[in-house]
Amino acid sequence: MLQLQLLRQNPGQVKERLAIKHFAETGLVDSILSLDDQRKKLQLEFDTTQAKVNSTSKEIGALMAKGQKEEAEAKKQEVATLKSALQPINERLSVIEKQLQDELVKLPNLPSDKVPAGKTPADNIVIREGGHKPRLSKEALPHWDLIKKYDIVDFETGAKLTGSGFPLYKGKGAKLQRALVQYFLDFNTKAGYTEYLPPFMVNEASAFGTGQLPDKEGQMYYMPADNFYMIPTAEVPVTNIYRDEILKETDLPVKMTAYSPCFRREAGSFGKDVRGLNRVHQFEKVEIVQLVYPAKSYDVHEEMVAHVEKLLQTLELPYRVLNLCGGDMSFASALTYDFEVYSAAQERWLEVSSVSNFETYQTNRMKIRFKDEKGKTQLTHSLNGSSLALPRIVACLLENNQTPGGIKLPEILHPYFGGKLIN
């Protein structure tokens, strides 16, 4: 949620920035400002009337104490009149406040000035590439065939148990999941992130806090009996840990990492994208989250990007880093770098991580603040990134490392996996 103050101070600039995100309804900015004006007027009216009610009530108390009953009765009449005037004001005020909130929430975050113009994924800018694309033989198989060959993921039985997109990992496939999660968490905690294991369902307030609600309501699995949402990423519970808190400046940066399964309905997805492990409803992911001093957030963003990049390098996978253009980045983000790995048999790039700076967009919703050196409370910036999402990493590991003798795992995983080969 954007800060109202920013809209008030510089509505023109806000509109310009929204245009880069290809956000069409710039009229919202004006309607929000006009609602805000109305709100302030009503509040002033309400406050002054209420102040009168309060002071008169005190007088009544004093008169009663002195036994001046008649005067007290007269004052009571006065208060009654004031209160009947107050009621409609109050009602209008809450209507306006709600409208204002509803409208404000519809505005996406402003892109930072590092965001390239552009509308579609084709306009994203490749910042750099790393690793080596393997040269596979003609008989090389895509991962969905390798999975069958080595009997490590059983989609059919997963579908029988739940539905399509719920893979059932088996044997070395299951163990590889465990190994990767373990390795990723170790890699993150070594870099100073505190490990959490959060709840996998969250309440409405948490889902709202990180921006899943109301924007992506249909993308989450929902448990109506308890009004809980299955988390689409550990970002949701982990960032919400500090919801409604005021930190000390010395507490910053807060660095957190968590493993969780992620549940996504992926409503509207179809086609070859969903083949095999490319797109599933439930997958494992390790996430990193930071809450930082505002002026430092872009440095931290670079640091997180470097962190994820190093992790991919240790996995010996060919990757590239993309700076997402205004039209392709997410609603809440100010700057997003995506990581893609090259899946050699499919001959396509697969997104495995997304590292974003949200500035105050999330923290304004969650009211995550800190006291600065002057003792003033201000919002922290929040950032997060995947480090990493498993299924596409697995797809890539399988395809790129296939040999006649089996899948050769990168060295770093050997101790975690308890072996070098899937065969």
Added chain:
RNA sequence: GGUGAGGUGGAUGAGUGGCUGAAAUCAACGGUUUGCUAAACCGUCGUACGUCCUUAAAGAUGUACCGAGGGUUCGAAUCCCUCCCUCACCGCCA
């Protein structure tokens, strides 16, 4: 799931209708003093939204908030209702 107790500022905790936005203690912060450390003393020490004033910072002032929402009353942290949460015991269970 059942029964009981309870939810007050960073923490502990007082407060059963007006003098309470909230005592006291601790923690934290600033200062004074003491040859370091420690102690003592003084001061500061909630959030949000407004209004006035100011270039701004600061300041003054109003309103709301004592788990959440609603109600009673001229007036509610305090009384009533609903919900949520915590703790204890019981039941069930990984």
